[in-house]
Amino acid sequence: MNWRAVYALLVRNIKRGFRHKDELFWMIIFPIMMMFLVAYVFIPLERTIMTIDLGIVNYDGNPAGFNFTAQDFMNILKNVTIDDKKLFKVKVFNSTEEGLRALKKGDLDALLVIPSGFTVNLTYSKAHLKVYILSADPMTKQVAEAELMGFLQGFASRTSKIKFQIMVKYMMKYVPEEYRDYIDIFIKYMEGIVEPVNVTYETVYPERMYERGHIIGWLAIGMIGIMIMYSGFYSGSLALISEREGGTLRRLFAAPITYLEIYITVVLDVLISTAITAAIVLTMSIFLLGAKFTWISGLDFAVIVALYILAALFTVSIGILISLVSKSVRGAAAIANGLAFPLMFLTGIWIPKFMLPPALHVIADYFPLTKIIDGIRDLVIYGKSITEVMTYLPIPVVVTLVLTAIGVLIFRRSVEKMLVG
Template sequence: MNAYIQLTLSQLRFFVRNRQVLIFTLFMPLFFMIMLGSFLGKGNDITLDGVVIDQDQSAASRVMVEALQSNAILKLKPSEDVDKSLEQLKHGDQKLVIIVPKNYGEAVGAKGADSTKASFLQVYYDQTNQQSAQIGLQTVNQVADGVSKLLSNYMPIVRVEPIGVQALQLRYIDFLVPGILAMMIMSNNLNGVSGQIASWRERSVLRRMQSTPLKASTFIAAQITARLVMNTAQALIVLLVGSLIFGTQVNGSWALLLLFIVVGTLTFMSIGFIIAGVAKTPESAGPIAGLISFPLMFLGGVFFPVSSMPAFLQPIVKSIPITQLSTAIRQVMNVGAGFGELWQEGLMLAIWLVVSFIVATFTFKWE
């Protein structure tokens, strides 16, 4: 127990005294957060992503859906689940939910001769974001008016029924802070562990440790504890800075947030041990870690939402650990989601942790 405590304290002192470690593990993430938050974080995102639901499935409704989807401003994806789409709207994941109701085709045909009557499109919008709502409603009205003119020789038979939904008032900084937190956990452990272990192996530090009564389990436990303490402290600093400067907050459970920080730390530590085992020198460990972490930083939903990426890439991106970690932290902080909503992210991270730990046990070398 004494060796475990001494090793843990020694590792923590190394973190504190090493200025390069502090700069790249704490100050760089804070710099990214403050700079991007200052330029982009105070405004609302007005990208008009949305969902269109065709409940009628008639020739007339398909014409309307095609017209909506072909509009350059609207980025509408087809769906069949009304409840799920409205839930996404409330959480800020969508800006519009447009429903073409049942019997739309019959209504268009029956009311085409009477300009005082119309077939309604139900457009659900976020009433807390008036800028997006106005642009969205005006755009949908223009599309509906164009379809009406084509159907009835310039007689308006299709009208829009706007329905406001109270959604979360999220800014870009609310999206950014959880992503920065996930990026910091990844960088600290994946890059930090691989470089440090490879350096200790080259300087025969690990070989000398192996020749002492020190157990490998004690050494690894001390490494894990020190990095968990350091990651938790740095996470609290990031959250504090975000709260004081930009007014961000944690709407969900602090215990659940801490759980994902712990699981994320262990996962990326395991991957770092794999890199340290594969790399022959500290000079090669850095590029290997960078080759992995740099793309993940931009693909893992840190700075940009995964939904904005190409459709063919999204299934791959959603399977990597940084995406699961950033999504879970973001849902806990912004939406207040519980473990019941985030069990899939937790399961994926756990699978990554177990698999990478098993691989690390085979690749780790003392010398």
């Protein structure tokens, strides 16, 4: 192995990369932009409550002689808050038609219609409400439905308990003493009707991935994985084609260097360029974005380095396969980008698997690079042991080694074909 030749070629490739502004953009600027985007747009600094634009049509008015009326119900809606932020921004309309026009124009997220007789029915029998939800934006629709449903269910539960307490008060006042034992049984039975199940909710937070810092750390590792994928696909697919189009292929092999040494140079080029990206991403994520990672041992670090090399071997091998169907630098770059871009979102490397449609989970479950990046995440984010990580790595390792062997053979054949041609 002529390591001096490998070193010389590697230095040449690195210098060439730093002279191209487009490569510098993808290596430095792109990951910085993406990390800032997700850190401040998709991961807010604190929990946010979405305020719903709610239209209300009150056909019941404010009847006299009642302790609680439709107007009181509207006032509650106007003033209900969570974390000192109003849940609803209320706008009153004179008719359902007027409210629906505003809803269809997108001025409202929901419209609530209070029918005539609401106050009387709420007091003596069963009241009714009509809710219209705008479905233009699925996310807003789900939030509006959830917030309105949660409020109205809570209001209904609270109202039923108050009415039950009033009923019990009158029963205890007017029912003769000798029937009190039966009344107690009846009251317990009625309590079960008013609230058949008393559910207690307690929030349990995971050890990791609850704090914002751990989420940013998870995404930082994902960004490094994305850059390994892009760099490997590009470098592998362009390794020989760029030399041929640049007129340096024959001169390159006139030097004392073999195809295997060039292949190793390509892998090292990917490792070094993505290491620069990784250093920038990790430094920025920790000191500017507040990313948090688990302290790892020396053995853990060795495993991470091995996984990093494995990821480079896998992506370069895919790049070599891309070169089989490419005749030019432009074509190879287009195919590499066309393959890497959807995989960025569909493999669970950048977008968490739980956010993907169920039909796409199979890609995240079996794509080798995803498992390799998950191994790094499990060590530095979730604090798992090497033993736990190794349970799912054999298949990605075997697939990568097989692809690497195939890639080396294809690389050799491509060299021979280009030199003969």
